[in-house]
Amino acid sequence: GDGAIALFLQGCGGDINPARYKDISQPRDAEPLGDMLGLGAMQAAKKLTCGDDSRLKVINETIELPRADNAERIAALEEEQLRLVRSLKGTSLNLKTFLQLSVQHDLAAAFPSYYSHRYFHEKQLGRDHLEKFDVENRRNIEAYLQNIAVMEELTRVQTNLALLKKHQARNVAAGKRTLDVELVGLRIGEFVLVTFPGELTVRIGLNIKSLTLHPFTFVAGYTNGYIYYAPTTEQLLNVGNAQEDSDCLLAPDWQPIFETKAAEILRRL
Incomplete structure (x- = not known):
């Protein structure tokens, strides 16, 4: 009704992206997603019913979480x-000649260098100059493609390496092996909330909800600070090329510490 306060809270979205966020056929546009969210909220608001539960409680605590030591990963x-x-x-190719040869060999794999009659003419003369030329060009195309794949991988490695070095320097400069993070527990009637100052993943949010008996439990990341990504223990121990694995200040054993504390706060609300 009039005078009501609407709150927008971000949940555990550290490993969520739009399905087509790398699409190159159309520009990125978050507006449709915002429209869907807004319409969903309006539809839900029509179904709200008011009750007599006027409980209001806030718990604010700071806990220490272990900092990561990225020295081994940096060296690797x-x-x-x-x-x-x-x-x-x-190779003997540059980008210009690579693109030209790639198109030629894709369009006419059997006769990439010229019209087919030239190949047949050479065959009648007992020559194989064009065939050998095509073999050499295909070899150069494959070598150039391999270099492209290596450069893409090198880009990912260097991006993650820069993130790891940045966070390693910050953790070392802190002068202690733990990181202070602020947690808040909030009850408004039947609704209960626990917060975390980082990008939590979906799995962590589901874990916390499974640990509480409150039917209306919400876990909000990105709250009261920002300590970058907070992947699960499993994700941090099984690192890949994802940026989230490197853009993190926390050691793998941070997860059970937070989940246990979050469950405790929810029980006290």
Whole structure:
């Protein structure tokens, strides 16, 4: 009704992206998603019923979470970076000639260098110059493609390496092996909320909801600070090329500490 306060809270979206966020056929547009969210909220608001539960309670606590030591991962990525650089091999192609040859060989794999009659003419003369020329060009195309794949991988490695070094420097400069994070528990009637100052993943939100008996439990990340991504223990121990694995200040064993504390706060609300 009039005078009511509407709150927008972000949940555990650290591993959520729009399905087509890398689409190159159309520009990125968040408006349709916002429209869907807004319409969904309006539809839900029509179904709201008011009750007599006027409970209001707030709990605010600070806990210590273990900081990551990225030294081994940094060393491993630097070794991988060097291996990738050394795997790059020179070819006789540049981007201009690579694109031209790729189109020729894709359009006419059997006769990429000229019209077919030229190949048949050479065959009648007992020559195979064009065939050998095509073999050499295909070899150069494959080598160039391999270099492109290496450069893409090198880009990912260098991006993650820069993130790891940044967070390692911050953790070392902190002078202690733990990170202080603020948690808030909030009850408004039947609704209960617990917060975290980082990008939680979906799995963590579901875990916390499974640990509470409150039917209307919400877990909000990105709240009262920002400590970057907070992947699960499993994700941090099984690192891949995802940026989230490297853009993190926390050690893998942070997750059970937070989940246990969050469940405790929810029980006290």
